[in-house]
Amino acid sequence: MSFVRTVVASLVLVGVAVPADAAMTVQTFLSRANALRDQGPMALMSPDLPVLKAEAKQATTQLRSEGAARAAAGKKPIACVPDGEKIGIMDMLDGLAALPASVQKRPLKDGYAQVLAKRFPC
Template sequence: MTVQTFLERANALRDQGPMALMSPDLPVLKAEAKAATTQLKADRAARAAAGKKPIACVPEGESIGIMDMLDGLAALPAADQKRPLKDGYARVLAKRFPC
């Protein structure tokens, strides 16, 4: 899923208010976000194993909340919003937690 698609679907859920909890889109978006996070963790481990600098340096015990993630994704340039969610999320993390 691209960043743009993720944002469109997330914004549609946000517009539903509390009814979003009943939407079949909610578990889909949660799974996409979790998959992107898992992929980024694997990428980080692979970069470390290869002796490469990490994309972002998230302090131990820190994380980014869903609203901050959505705001960060929405702030990305249009070209970046056409990228896969994992890549957009990596850019948000790199901006928030630079090395």
């Protein structure tokens, strides 16, 4: 199980630039992440790994940017993550998988936002 966590955790550690219009849906991200999990050690060689890492990185960057913009505009944050607190990749994947099908059709960033808002409400 620790190998699976290592592989899945690596999805968010390193990213490659991806065009903004290439946003992946939550459903697609989960499907591809689960396929990687099923590959076991071979997942490290998969061409999907850098793609998923880039998507996770892009979604995180977009959320941070939106959070800063909301703060600058005096708007309430989407989530209130306590200092030093973060959500683990397995918890994030579980949270994404628990989202309704209608939300899973939306961009990954939107799914991340909902998981964070549920885990760290304001």
